Amino acid sequence: MKVVTANRxxxxxVVWLGENGRWVERITLAGVFDGKExxxxxLALGLxxxxxxxxxxxxxxxxxxxxxxxxxxxxxxxxxATGPTTHRDLGKQAQAVSA
Amino acid sequence: MYRYDxxxxxxxxxxxxxxxxxVRRRLAGELSEDEFKPLRLMNGLxxxxxAYMLRVAIPYGTLNSRQMRKLAYIARTYDKGYGHFTxxxxxxxxxxxxxxxxKILEELAEVEMxxxxxxxxxxxxxxxxxxxxxxxxxxADPRPYAEILRQWSSLHPEFSFLPRKFxxxxxxxxxxxxxxxxxxxxxxLTRNDAGExxxxxxxxxxxxxxxxxxRKVRDFLPxxxxxxxxxxxxxxxxxxxxxxNKYKARIKILVHExxxxxxxxxxxxxxxxxxxxxxxxxxxxxxxxxxxxAPPPLEVGAATSAAVEARRASDxxxxxxxAHNLNPHRVxxxxxxxxxxxxxxxxxxxxxxxxxxxMADLAEQYGHDEIRISHEQNVIxxxxxxxxxxxxxxxxxxxxxxxxxxxxxxxxxxxxxxxxCALATAxxxxxAQRISERFGAAERQAEIGELKIKISGCINACGxxxxxxxxILGLEKKGEEFYQVTLGGSANENTxxxxxxxxxxxxxxxxxxxxxxxxxxxxxxxxxEETFLDAYRRLGEAPFKEALYGAA
Numbered sequence: 145m146k147v148v149t150a151n152r153x154x155x156x157x158v159v160w161l162g163e164n165g166r167w168v169e170r171i172t173l174a175g176v177f178d179g180k181e182x183x184x185x186x187l188a189l190g191l192x193x194x195x196x197x198x199x200x201x202x203x204x205x206x207x208x209x210x211x212x213x214x215x216x217x218x219x220x221x222x223x224x225a226t227g228p229t230t231h232r233d234l235g236k237q238a239q240a241v242s243a
Numbered sequence: 244m245y246r247y248d249x250x251x252x253x254x255x256x257x258x259x260x261x262x263x264x265x266v267r268r269r270l271a272g273e274l275s276e277d278e279f280k281p282l283r284l285m286n287g288l289x290x291x292x293x294a295y296m297l298r299v300a301i302p303y304g305t306l307n308s309r310q311m312r313k314l315a316y317i318a319r320t321y322d323k324g325y326g327h328f329t330x331x332x333x334x335x336x337x338x339x340x341x342x343x344x345x346k347i348l349e350e351l352a353e354v355e356m357x358x359x360x361x362x363x364x365x366x367x368x369x370x371x372x373x374x375x376x377x378x379x380x381x382x383a384d385p386r387p388y389a390e391i392l393r394q395w396s397s398l399h400p401e402f403s404f405l406p407r408k409f410x411x412x413x414x415x416x417x418x419x420x421x422x423x424x425x426x427x428x429x430x431x432l433t434r435n436d437a438g439e440x441x442x443x444x445x446x447x448x449x450x451x452x453x454x455x456x457x458r459k460v461r462d463f464l465p466x467x468x469x470x471x472x473x474x475x476x477x478x479x480x481x482x483x484x485x486x487x488n489k490y491k492a493r494i495k496i497l498v499h500e501x502x503x504x505x506x507x508x509x510x511x512x513x514x515x516x517x518x519x520x521x522x523x524x525x526x527x528x529x530x531x532x533x534x535x536x537a538p539p540p541l542e543v544g545a546a547t548s549a550a551v552e553a554r555r556a557s558d559x560x561x562x563x564x565x566a567h568n569l570n571p572h573r574v575x576x577x578x579x580x581x582x583x584x585x586x587x588x589x590x591x592x593x594x595x596x597x598x599x600x601x602m603a604d605l606a607e608q609y610g611h612d613e614i615r616i617s618h619e620q621n622v623i624x625x626x627x628x629x630x631x632x633x634x635x636x637x638x639x640x641x642x643x644x645x646x647x648x649x650x651x652x653x654x655x656x657x658x659x660x661x662x663x664c665a666l667a668t669a670x671x672x673x674x675a676q677r678i679s680e681r682f683g684a685a686e687r688q689a690e691i692g693e694l695k696i697k698i699s700g701c702i703n704a705c706g707x708x709x710x711x712x713x714x715i716l717g718l719e720k721k722g723e724e725f726y727q728v729t730l731g732g733s734a735n736e737n738t739x740x741x742x743x744x745x746x747x748x749x750x751x752x753x754x755x756x757x758x759x760x761x762x763x764x765x766x767x768x769x770x771x772e773e774t775f776l777d778a779y780r781r782l783g784e785a786p787f788k789e790a791l792y793g794a795a
Contacts, residue, residue: 154270155340156294197272201290218722220661223670224292228662230590230672234323234338235293 146183147174147207147214148190149224150199158224158236159199165189167199170236171214171225176207244305244613245390245535247355254398255357262286263345270342285365287358288344291665297336297344298361299351303371303389303413304332304616306356308603311614313354315599321347326599328584328592330656330707331410332370332616333361337663359397364405366396366477372414372421373617376538377579377625379571382432383440385415387533388469391524395470402477406484407492409477410449413442422618422734424448424457425710427494428476431736433463441465446476446506447498450704454740455495458503460510466529468514470522475514479506539611539626544576548629554636561636563685564647569632576629580610582622582639583646583654587683588676591657592620594644601642609635618707619656621649652694652761653679656707660700660717661724667700669717669724669750674698677754682761691761694775697732710734712776713760714741715753726753730760730787731779744784745792756791763790 148161159167160174168174177183183204190202206217216222227235247255262282269279283289287298299314306314314334318326321343322336329335339347351357360368369389376384392411396402402409412426423429429445442464448457464472480494483501498506555562570579582602584592594602602622606614609631610624617623622644627635639645648654655678658664660671675698682688697711701718708714714729725747732741748756761775763786768778779787 151290151294153276154342156290156338158293194276197270200276219719219724220292220667223661227293229670230662230676 145176145178145207145209146186146204147171147176148183148186148202148204149174149221150190150194150202153197153200161186161190167193171207171216174207174214176209176214177204244307245386245532251355251394252352255352255355255359258286258357258359258398259345259348259352262348266341266345281363283341283344284362285359286344286348287361288339288341289362289665291337291659291663292661293663294338295341295344296663297339297347297358298329299334299336299356299358300361300368301333301356301616302368302393303375303386304373304618305371305375305386306614306616307612308607308614310354310356311599311603311606313350313356315596315603317347317350318596318599325593325595327590327659328594328616328620328622330618330620330658330705331361331368332373332618333368334616335659337659364407364409365403366392366399366405366409366411369393369396370410370412370421370426370618372416372419373615373619373621373623374420374570374579374625375415375615376536377570377572377577378416379573380418381416381573382434383415384533384536385413385421385430385432386536387529388430388432388442388466389413390532390535391469391529392473395473395522402481405477405481406486407489409480409494411473417736419734419736419738420617422707422710422738424736424738425450425454425707425734426457427480428473429457430469435463439465442469444472446510447495448738449493449495450707450709451493452490452702452704453493453495454704454709455499456738456740457495458498460503460507467524467526468518469524471518471520472510472514474517474522475510478513479509483509538574539613541574541577541611541626543574544629546575548576548632550630551632554633559685560640560645560647561633562647563689564636564639564645565632566689567647567651568649572626574626578627578629578632579623579625580627580632580635581617581649582624582644583648584621584644585648585654585679586643586646587648587653588680590672591655591675594622598642598644601638602644605635605638619654621654647685648688650693650695651688652682652691652696653688654695655679656695656697656711658699658701658706660698660706664700666703667717668702668719669700669726671698671700671706671715671717674715674717674726674750674753678757681754681758690771691765692771692774694761695733696757707734708732709740710738711741712774712779713757715757718747720747724750726750728753728756728760728791730784731776733776742784744788759790760787763787
């Protein structure tokens with residue numbers, strides 16, 4: 145299973161592609177894509193957004209869904225989804241749990 | 244300290260204007276990311292894991308209070324209230340927004356600062372001994388030469404698209420505190436029999452995935468030839484350096500593949516063509532630049548201070564600080580003070596905006612308005628009167644920057660690692676924090692003595708692990724962080740590359756492994772004067788290996 149991720153061009157904020165094709169700032173709200181075609185389609189949406197100068201660095205990444213919660217497979221992506229483990233007061237982990 | 248002339252001021256402001264326009268064109272969609280990326284990198288702006296990162300140049304690690312206050316202001320206004328001092332004497336801001344960066348560069352230009360030469364395949368900012376101009380063991384202040392190299396290298400059109408980045412370091416003392424032998428060019432000031440100033444020149448040192456110690460190409464390069472010879476080296480590198488493989492593009496690989504003698508001959512041949520040309524340094528110009536770095540007026544005082552001795556006797560914290568964080572000054576009655584950016588359990592190199600403001604105030608009050616950043620990620624007040632130490636120390640305690648651990652086991656170099664860096668394969672800072680906590684007790688650190696631990700979160704070695712007495716390299720294995728340990732590295736005048744001691748350790752195991760190494764050293768050292776590195780060099784790796792992995 146995969147999600148598509150990027151950084152917003154203006155702010156650098158980490159985002160994921162939501163199910164409605166819009167970028168979301170919480171991985172919990174990301175769309176999960178399974179199967180080659182679905183992933184390719186989502187990636188194409190992301191890259192089109194890059195061409196509109198909305199985001200940079202678009203790529204797909206592996207996740208698992210545990211009890212309905214999206215969990216990145218790689219530690220790097222876990223840290224990207226929450227914030228630096230050294231500064232718990234910074235990054236997404238420090239923001240209110242809302243979209 | 245050096246002041247911009249009209250030329251410097253104009254090119255920095257031109258560059259700021261250019262970048263402002265480039266950002267505008269990027270946001271308007273006139274520049275694609277592929278077109279924009281090299282432009283933003285030329286201005287120190289990276290995209291990291293969570294956000295953009297802006298790396299600001301602090302040439303040869305020297306700044307004044309006004310500049311430090313500006314860094315504090317930027318941290319507070321455009322970032323998240325802190326900055327991170329790096330192993331190249333620069334500062335990084337971890338959370339700027341792209342749209343704010345032109346404004347940040349304007350703010351920096353107001354205090355003669357910028358982000359030029361902090362990224363890209365150019366000659367990077369020259370680094371120097373952080374005790375330059377103050378150290379008792381110094382032959383001459385290396386910073387005038389670093390400044391001359393800066394003027395020559397900044398926006399040098401011929402060297403703006405080198406095969407790879409190029410780093411120059413310079414030290415003015417025989418005790419090398421600038422790690423010159425692990426730079427592309429390392430310069431060590433020296434005097435010949437006639438008393439003339441010149442340089443020992445090393446070429447082809449470097450860390451990264453292929454660590455190499457620089458090779459000596461000149462025992463004595465006369466002062467007047469500094470730029471011509473540097474240009475000759477760069478020309479040979481620019482022409483023959485590999486461009487087919489990013490990982491083989493540094494000059495160290497060229498030295499290795501071509502062979503020292505042939506490369507030296509190439510350099511000398513190029514040098515002969517240009518040595519009497521425009522790059523020959525006029526004596527009066529060197530002296531003119533030198534005048535900018537003239538030391539502040541310092542009254543010679545007694546070599547010891549009664550105030551310091553009294554406080555030392557009554558305050559263990561102060562005694563620890565005075566024992567480790569002072570470097571002998573060439574003027575009796577003064578000392579260079581290291582403000583540790585390594586609080587126990589803290590993040591190596593981080594300083595809050597409030598701490599930066601305090602350091603600026605203290606530099607004005609006690610340090611003749613001079614501040615240095617060390618490649619060991621600490622801050623230095625180079626000219627402090629011994630009698631002022633107790634008062635200064637009290638202010639440092641209040642600001643949380645009074646740890647008396649310079650050069651000790653908790654004075655750890657660590658790169659940002661996977662908590663911030665897009666290239667990292669494992670985290671560095673949390674390992675540094677746990678080691679710091681494990682060995683944080685003052686008596687224990689003092690008992691262990693000088694021990695340099697350096698941690699990198701990937702093979703690119705920004706944390707200098709190859710030259711740590713104990714080096715730690717964070718890698719990823721089957722999705723988990725794991726840490727390779729090297730022993731016996733050093734970056735001083737007796738530079739050595741550490742050797743891998745054996746299989747790596749998980750994140751949970753690595754701090755215990757370090758403790759075993761330290762305990763082994765304590766058990767085997769000939770006496771307290773024998774440092775970890777000396778003991779390792781005497782004993783070899785066997786006892787350390789056995790402590791970690793059992794008898795073979």
